[in-house]
Amino acid sequence: MTNIPVNAVDVSNLTVKFGDFIAVKNISFSVEKGEIFGFLGANGAGKTTTIRVLCGLLLPTSGKVKVSDVTYDQGIEAIKAKVGYMSQKFTLYNDLSIQENFAFTASLRKIPSDTLKRRTKELLDFIGFSKPMNTLVRDLPGGIKQQVSLAASILHDPEIIFLDEPTAGVTPVARARFWALIKQLAKDGKTIFVTTHYMDEAEQCGRIALMRTGEIIALDGPENLKKTTFPDPIIELNPKGTIPSELIEQLRNNKAVDSIDSYGMKYHLIMKDSQEWNRLSIEIAPFFVIRQIPPSLEDVFIRLVEGVTR
Amino acid sequence: MNLKFNFKRALSIAKKEQFHIMRDPFTLTMATILPVLLVLIFGLAIEFNVKDIGLTVHDSDRTFSSRKLVEVFSSSQYFNINPSRGSIIDAISDLDSERSKASLIIEPEFEHNLLASGNTKAQFLLDGADNSTAGVILGYLGGIQKAANFKLTGTLVKEPIELKTRYLFNPELSSPWFIVPGLAVVVIAILSILLTALTVAREWENGSMELLLSTPVQPLEIIIGKLIPYTVIGLAAVLLVVLVAILGFGIPFAGNIILFGVGSLIFLIACLAQGMLISVLIRTQQLSMQIAMVTGLLPSLLLSGFIFPLESMPKFFQNFTSILPSKWFMIISRGIFLKGADLSDLKLPFIGLFILSSILIITATKKFKKDLEP
Ligand SMILES: Nc1ncnc2c1ncn2[C@@H]1O[C@H](COP(=O)(O)OP(=O)(O)OP(=O)(O)O)[C@@H](O)[C@H]1O
Ligand SMILES: [Mg+2]
Numbered sequence: 275m276t277n278i279p280v281n282a283v284d285v286s287n288l289t290v291k292f293g294d295f296i297a298v299k300n301i302s303f304s305v306e307k308g309e310i311f312g313f314l315g316a317n318g319a320g321k322t323t324t325i326r327v328l329c330g331l332l333l334p335t336s337g338k339v340k341v342s343d344v345t346y347d348q349g350i351e352a353i354k355a356k357v358g359y360m361s362q363k364f365t366l367y368n369d370l371s372i373q374e375n376f377a378f379t380a381s382l383r384k385i386p387s388d389t390l391k392r393r394t395k396e397l398l399d400f401i402g403f404s405k406p407m408n409t410l411v412r413d414l415p416g417g418i419k420q421q422v423s424l425a426a427s428i429l430h431d432p433e434i435i436f437l438d439e440p441t442a443g444v445t446p447v448a449r450a451r452f453w454a455l456i457k458q459l460a461k462d463g464k465t466i467f468v469t470t471h472y473m474d475e476a477e478q479c480g481r482i483a484l485m486r487t488g489e490i491i492a493l494d495g496p497e498n499l500k501k502t503t504f505p506d507p508i509i510e511l512n513p514k515g516t517i518p519s520e521l522i523e524q525l526r527n528n529k530a531v532d533s534i535d536s537y538g539m540k541y542h543l544i545m546k547d548s549q550e551w552n553r554l555s556i557e558i559a560p561f562f563v564i565r566q567i568p569p570s571l572e573d574v575f576i577r578l579v580e581g582v583t584r
Numbered sequence: 585m586n587l588k589f590n591f592k593r594a595l596s597i598a599k600k601e602q603f604h605i606m607r608d609p610f611t612l613t614m615a616t617i618l619p620v621l622l623v624l625i626f627g628l629a630i631e632f633n634v635k636d637i638g639l640t641v642h643d644s645d646r647t648f649s650s651r652k653l654v655e656v657f658s659s660s661q662y663f664n665i666n667p668s669r670g671s672i673i674d675a676i677s678d679l680d681s682e683r684s685k686a687s688l689i690i691e692p693e694f695e696h697n698l699l700a701s702g703n704t705k706a707q708f709l710l711d712g713a714d715n716s717t718a719g720v721i722l723g724y725l726g727g728i729q730k731a732a733n734f735k736l737t738g739t740l741v742k743e744p745i746e747l748k749t750r751y752l753f754n755p756e757l758s759s760p761w762f763i764v765p766g767l768a769v770v771v772i773a774i775l776s777i778l779l780t781a782l783t784v785a786r787e788w789e790n791g792s793m794e795l796l797l798s799t800p801v802q803p804l805e806i807i808i809g810k811l812i813p814y815t816v817i818g819l820a821a822v823l824l825v826v827l828v829a830i831l832g833f834g835i836p837f838a839g840n841i842i843l844f845g846v847g848s849l850i851f852l853i854a855c856l857a858q859g860m861l862i863s864v865l866i867r868t869q870q871l872s873m874q875i876a877m878v879t880g881l882l883p884s885l886l887l888s889g890f891i892f893p894l895e896s897m898p899k900f901f902q903n904f905t906s907i908l909p910s911k912w913f914m915i916i917s918r919g920i921f922l923k924g925a926d927l928s929d930l931k932l933p934f935i936g937l938f939i940l941s942s943i944l945i946i947t948a949t950k951k952f953k954k955d956l957e958p
Contacts, residue, residue: 331797351800359798363791369607370600381596382799427798 280343282307282434282465283328288337290323297323299488300337305467305481307433310460312479313469316579319485321469322362325436328467329359342433355383358432362439362469366423368412372403375411375426383430390429397425401455417448424455428464435459437468441475453478473571482571486579496571503577504544504569509555511541511562521561530554535576542573588802597801597809601783605813611779619771619821623828626763637721638684642668642675647695649736653706656732657688662724679711686710686721698736764829765921766890768822769914772848773855776818777880780859781872783810784952788867796956803953807945811856818852819845829921838924847920847930850937851913855880857944858909864952884910909944912937 283305290298298320305311313321326332328341330353339346342356366375373394380390394407401421411419420440428435437456441449453475460466468479476482477496484492484499492499511534522541526534530550534543541562545551555564605611639657643650657663666684668674675687689707697704708725710718787793796806826844829835837844859876866872885891887901888910894902905911912933919925919933927934 329798331794354798354800357798359794361791361794361798363794365790365792365795367600367604367790367792370603374600374603378596378600379795379799382593382796382801384590384592384800 280307281305281340282309282342283311283467284338284340285324285328286338288324288327288339289335290320290327290332291335296488298327301485301488301490302337303483303490303493305434305465307465308460308463309480310456310466310468310478312476312482313467313485314471314476314482314575314579315469315485318487319579320488321485322438324485325359325438325467325469328353329357329436330354331359355430356432356434358428358430358435360424360427360435360437360440362442364419364423366411366419366426369410371408371410372405372414372422373407375422376429379426380429385430393429393431397428400458401425417444417451420444420448420452421455424452428459432464434465434467437466439469439471441470441472449475473575476571476575484575484578492574492578499574500569500571503574506545506548507566508569508573509543509545509551510537510565510567511543511558512565513539513541513562514560517561521558525554525558528554533577542567544577589804589808590802593801594805594809594812597806598812601810602813604783604786605779605817611782614778615775615817615821618775619824622767622771622774623764623825623832626767636664637662637686638666638678639663640666640668640675640678640684640687641690642672642687643690644672644692645690645694649695649698649704650690650706652735653690653694653732654688656728656735660724660728660731662721675709679709682711684711685718702737763890764825764833764835765917766888766914767829768825768848768917769851769888769910770884770890771821771825772818772852772913773884773910774880775821776814776852776855777859777862777876778873779814779817780810780856781862781866781876781880782869783814784860784863785867785869785872789869803956804949806956807860807949807952810860811853814856815849815852818856819848822848822852835921838922839920840924840926843927843930844917844920847913847916847934847937850934850941851909851916854909854937854941854944857941857948861944861948861951864948864955883908887911888914890914906936907940909937909940912940 281304283303285304286302288298288301289296301324313324315321323332327334327339330341330346330350334346341353344352344356346353367378370378376394377390380387380393385393398407401424403418403422403425405414405418411422414422424437424440440456441452444452449472456466456468457478468475470476479496481493481495482499483490492503494502522534522536525531525543528550530545530547530553532544532546534541558564605615641654641657643654654665658665663686666678672689675689678684679687687709689709691705691707694704694706710721787796822845826837826841830837858879862875862879863872866875883905887894887905887908889905890910894905894911897905915933916925916930916937919930923929
């Protein structure tokens with residue numbers, strides 16, 4: 275194996291249509307080998323659709339896709355062999371045991387039984403699974419189910435692992451545990467392609483692609499995304515007591531203010547002009563505790579993905 | 585494309601499906617209870633012995649042989665002989681007036697023919713309007729015919745008496761002998777259509793279809809794999825019905841059991857494919873099951889000739905039933921079971937069944953392929 279830096283995923287001008295509906299619009303991006311690549315976007319943005327194309331489950335309407343040096347020209351089987359896919363839906367059979375689920379997946383992929391045995395042990399050690407192998411999947415707690423599902427999807431030891439909302443609906447502890455596994459896999463040289471709705475998870479990605487209605491509207495590392503989206507600091511306004519109801523509306527229309535959004539009890543304000551803002555901040559000082567805060571990914575997400583639709 | 589077909593993978597699917605079957609109370613219950621229940625329901629309806637059946641006898645021969653024949657009827661305990669009041673018309677008017685359920689007409693040459701050619705005829709008229717009684721009476725006739733042959737000739741080898749039955753009011757009536765072989769049709773149809781209708785829909789509903797899709801498994805492998813265990817269940821159910829028919833109801837199996845098995849298998853495949861097609865099209869278990877119930881139960885019960893004779897249906901319906909596999913297998917099942925029909929007698933039904941099976945399985949596979957292939 276030579277160490278030529280090739281991309282794990284290359285997508286250029288990918289478009290996917292369902293009838294007249296365009297689910298993915300002419301997107302292009304690359305994922306480096308060994309990267310944790312995050313896919314963010316509101317519901318229906320086209321994340322799953324993109325992943326299904328990359329896993330050989332859906333043909334692109336147009337555009338080119340290269341996964342682990344394999345293109346669609348070489349057939350979908352070739353792609354399927356290279357990738358591990360953990361679907362957004364829970365795909366293990368609840369009425370089968372872990373052993374049976376693994377054996378079934380392995381047999382469809384023609385994994386020899388000694389390899390299966392070795393991989394099963396490796397993977398169960400990896401996820402720290404200690405229950406008997408003949409436990410029915412149905413009897414596992416949600417977090418463990420997700421981990422077993424991850425293990426099943428990488429039985430064939432793929433180079434790229436696609437995880438579509440792998441932590442949806444599990445406890446925060448289980449989420450943290452799952453992300454520890456993701457990081458371990460990346461450390462072992464696997465490429466991880468993951469979608470999530472959790473910002474704390476997105477923070478842990480090497481790079482993030484933000485998707486909105488089929489398009490990638492931003493793509494960068496978490497810190498860069500924050501910097502480019504918010505060149506100026508975010509100002510947090512913490513109300514001291516009840517504030518006059520028209521005050522927020524007045525602020526929003528003020529020429530010093532670019533935008534103001536509520537965050538729980540507080541408000542996040544983006545200024546337009548620092549001189550004007552300095553004057554305004556003195557005026558509203560009686561009503562708020564004012565401080566500058568670093569932008570979070572959530573701010574970025576709201577500004578880029580949701581802000582535009584306002 | 586077929587080059588990619590891998591039998592091992594199909595077997596993996598079959599094995600997995602077998603786990604589902606063994607662990608799903610619904611499937612297990614259906615597979616075991618349903619055939620037994622159907623046999624019981626229809627079987628009990630049959631087993632009520634009808635006795636003291638009024639039989640008008642018009643004996644124009646009045647010979648030793650003709651009296652022997654009448655004696656066979658009277659000594660059978662089933663029939664009460666009403667002697668004809670002289671006219672052959674009585675034989676029919678008694679049926680109309682419901683004085684008798686059946687009439688036996690013996691022509692003057694009865695004994696003469698028997699002695700001359702070793703072969704003779706008597707006429708048995710049966711009121712087919714009362715379906716269930718007529719069915720039972722018909723059931724007795726086979727035995728009576730044998731007894732008569734024995735009494736008249738002292739041998740069982742030849743069959744010098746031909747008991748040709750003409751049904752006056754209901755030409756294709758149901759009898760226990762008709763019902764039990766017909767049960768094979770109903771049992772296969774309901775069981776296999778219902779069970780397979782769930783199997784593909786279940787994968788869609790559970791999300792496990794995504795798992796199948798992400799592996800190199802081929803649609804045809806999935807279809808074949810899923811068919812295997814249900815074929816076994818279906819054949820076991822047929823075997824059960826056949827055993828009940830032979831051992832429980834004493835119906836002799838007249839034909840070739842292998843041919844019957846082949847017919848059952850083709851019919852079974854048609855039904856499995858029909859269920860599969862429903863499942864592939866509908867994708868939800870609930871609706872699939874309802875559609876399977878309707879399209880499985882109704883044709884096999886009502887339009888196959890099982891309960892209502894096809895001949896008495898409007899022409900349009902008669903033609904329509906030809907697209908139903910259950911009609912063809914009904915003919916095959918009764919033909920082989922009761923009449924000992926062989927392949928040459930059943931050419932048309934076999935061809936019809938084979939064509940319908942092929943159409944169904946090809947349609948199901950094609951549609952499924954289209955859904956699965958990106
Ligand atoms: N097979 C299909 N046929 C028609 N439309 C589809 C199909 N699959 C997806 N879509 C549509 O394409 C759009 C993108 O769907 P997709 O599942 O990719 O979104 P997503 O970003 O994964 O959303 P979520 O966060 O809800 O999972 C949606 O509007 C969806 O309704
Ligand atoms: Mg999705």
